[in-house]
Amino acid sequence: MTQTTANSAPAFRPAAHQTAQPADRLLHSGNAGLIVARSAQIAPGYGVRAREATRKIVESCNERCAGEATVLAYEEAFGVRDRLHWLIHLPSLEQYGALAAGGDASGLFGGQESATGVWDEMFEPGSVRDTLLIPHRWGIFGTATEAMAQDESVSPVVTDPVRGLPRFEVRPAREQTAMAPDRTLNTATAGVVMRRTVDFDYRFRAEARVFARTVAENMNLNMEGLATVYLYEEMFGRMDRAHFLIHMASLDVMYLLMGLDARTDPDAPRASFVQDWVSMEKGGGAWDRIIVQGSTRDTLFTPQNWS
Template sequence: MTQPNIVIPPAEQQTSVEAGDLLNSSTAGVIVERTAQVRNGFHAEGRKFARMMAEFVNVKQVGVASVFVYEETFGIKDKLHWLIHLSSLEAYEAMVHMGTSDQEYRGNVSSEQVSQDKGGGGWDKIFVDGSMQETVLMPQFWGMYGTKVDGEREKQTSVYQQQGPLTGLPGAREQVPLPVEQLVHSGNCGLLLHRTAQLEYDFRSEGRTFAREAAESINENLPGEATVFVYEEAFGAADRIHWLIHMKSLTTYYKVLALHVKDERIRDLYFQERIAPERGGGTWARMFVPGSMVDVALTPHHWGMYAT
């Protein structure tokens, strides 16, 4: 298979930690997506601060947390996205503890980030007030949140089969039966398309099945070029589905488009009746709240990006 040239350096090159020691969207048990809007006039300072804090976590929390910095490709300019990959929710507590007790970390957060010729100040001067938000994502597994598939796939998950109390979730790579070297994830992709959609409560089970099958249709046909993982939002809007669509490059998007034009089996996913007649029938379109499906394209940050 001919691999496309990667113009944008992947996010795993942002850190001094070896790629094999990093968590990513295929291995993390939790992803916290933090976003913040950089204030006009502080473009370079915002990116330097974002990368500095990400690297501090990467070095201090190997195997526990890994952070990559992304920018919106075609969206709001100077809006930064930190993808904080955690091994589990317990790892978040380790992060909180670091923020409370690690003096080096606290020193970095409280240090001057703005030069005196710009008035001086810390990180709080760099970002627009109230713009910093977080979304918690957890890898989807069959039967999650009391939903039903076919009565069999739910019992085949590692979560169902695990003995004893649940202390974490398997990474999203469990969703994709491909060799690790054929997975495209948040660490090695050139473009990450984050798609969200709100399920209609009446079709929360059917919608999850469609979400996974739509992801599988890309994974099976574009190994090594595009990989889609399905995540669920925790501590936010109930039944909001997140697809993380990882592509080797921006031009890989053409191959995804072509699949949905030329592959009749994939096209059938979108036109077949997926809702039982006794429930009114219908395609996938009835499962989601109209207008709720939104795509945000993200590019891994690299030094000098956007003339900063």
């Protein structure tokens, strides 16, 4: 935890400080084409060594793979003690494959020896989990619109230049918001990041994504520069499980998000929660009908501090 002033709450140092790479060379949640979210539980007695090894490997990977991959490290807060999280940002699945083929992925995705010991020994067996996230884009999983069918410039389907077949073009999450880039936060610039995981009911998968994007943009527009929300799809995992990354300037911004949700004035954005999202042809219903009850989980990350 770093700087404290009389007019601000204590702030965690953003994860961008973990690498010497300039901002225009960093991949993060706003400009990456995919994120590999990795978590692991530190084994008893390895706390200091595991964190030291994390620092060395993150710095090494970011230097070797500058412009091709960015790794940022976080601690889990208010959850499981000594659980570490890494967000590995890449431009595409092609880049993941290229790194793996060239051997550069070993430091990103596999165990290795470090100056502090054998990496695999520092973590509880079976505790390492990888989740692949890609930014949501209109057109995926039933959210195609008439405009997409009529205008190729807004269609997510393009022709693969190598195979000549239709290809879904994933776009960076920063395109999900109308906010100017300098008024948004991401995994490199946020003081804290909350990852919210939610399961959508398959029957209403399109309606759920429209709801999710609407709620996220409501927060972005009302929390300008203080909080930014992006929506991601989980790949190679549970079907229709989505992830919100809620980037906050500091931990106390959570009070502002709670206040936004609790507002009842005529201009309050909470109308998104109470309106019907399901058509009458499907029986009608609000957001609680399109979310699998009990599936929502929040995990708070704080950037590891290199100082």
